[in-house]
Amino acid sequence: MRTLPAALVLATTASLALAACSDPQTSSTTAESGAEQAASTAVVPFDVSTLEAVDSVVALVPDAVKERGVLRNGASTDYAPGEYLADDGQTPVGYDVDLIDAIARVMGLGEGTTQTAGFDTILPQLGSKFDVGASSFTITPERLEAANMVSYIEVGSAYAVAKGNPKGFDPANPCGTTIGVQTGTFQLDYASELSDKCVAEGKEKIEVMPLDLQTDIATKVIGGQYDATLADSTVIGYTVELSGGQLEQVGEVIESAPQGIAMAKDDEQLAKAVQAALQYLMDEGYFEKILAPYGAEGSALKTAELNPAL
Numbered sequence: 337m338r339t340l341p342a343a344l345v346l347a348t349t350a351s352l353a354l355a356a357c358s359d360p361q362t363s364s365t366t367a368e369s370g371a372e373q374a375a376s377t378a379v380v381p382f383d384v385s386t387l388e389a390v391d392s393v394v395a396l397v398p399d400a401v402k403e404r405g406v407l408r409n410g411a412s413t414d415y416a417p418g419e420y421l422a423d424d425g426q427t428p429v430g431y432d433v434d435l436i437d438a439i440a441r442v443m444g445l446g447e448g449t450t451q452t453a454g455f456d457t458i459l460p461q462l463g464s465k466f467d468v469g470a471s472s473f474t475i476t477p478e479r480l481e482a483a484n485m486v487s488y489i490e491v492g493s494a495y496a497v498a499k500g501n502p503k504g505f506d507p508a509n510p511c512g513t514t515i516g517v518q519t520g521t522f523q524l525d526y527a528s529e530l531s532d533k534c535v536a537e538g539k540e541k542i543e544v545m546p547l548d549l550q551t552d553i554a555t556k557v558i559g560g561q562y563d564a565t566l567a568d569s570t571v572i573g574y575t576v577e578l579s580g581g582q583l584e585q586v587g588e589v590i591e592s593a594p595q596g597i598a599m600a601k602d603d604e605q606l607a608k609a610v611q612a613a614l615q616y617l618m619d620e621g622y623f624e625k626i627l628a629p630y631g632a633e634g635s636a637l638k639t640a641e642l643n644p645a646l
Contacts, residue, residue, distance in 0.1 A: 397444065417632060
């Protein structure tokens, strides 16, 4: 869960394909097979250009935004599959980027544009440089004090294992296993706490293996070096999607929390317009279509709440 700046950094779509991983310690033909299959896997986003303006939503859009004709979004673009950079290293892509474009079209605007910004600089610039901030913001009391937020997705942590779970990993009893996590994430702390609990109960500790890239972790899980990986549920969904069928999620999502699109605290009109646009996309089934290419449709909320109670 992204509760801290840059809590989970992933590579671009190209590096997320397991074929792009460099892991000299792994020689498993199973891992190589997964890499080869992943190489042919590419994200094909839902075509949001097919969406049309919705009159009831258009009526809610502030005049200043209508006159500009574009919805300006700030995102850190280092957090796949929500927002990251394409192969050119410059173009923002991801489900949050697609979603903002979809919202803009439903609002009757020409488009939605996403500009890369430091994660901790986005909220202070709402209402000036940016109209909205869609950058995997976990909704917290502190953020609700600083901005209006509309919930749209719920993200927690999830485990993934090699296809068929050959090592018999049990999410309910991870003691004595080897789990790969990304450096600097919530999951690193969580897995370490689980390991301490195992030891306190007289069981074997968990071998927590932190690496910088989820792709490297996935390769080791496929190759049998790790029993499982633990990451954000959306990241697990995306990793499974790009693994060529060599990984699968096991167990339920744990420690989940809603994420929201942020707007300036003093611009309730825009917040209500975004809420209405999101609810339309949810009700008509477009939202899940936007998330599906990234393996994140299972995290979709059904109701877009403005400043939800926590």
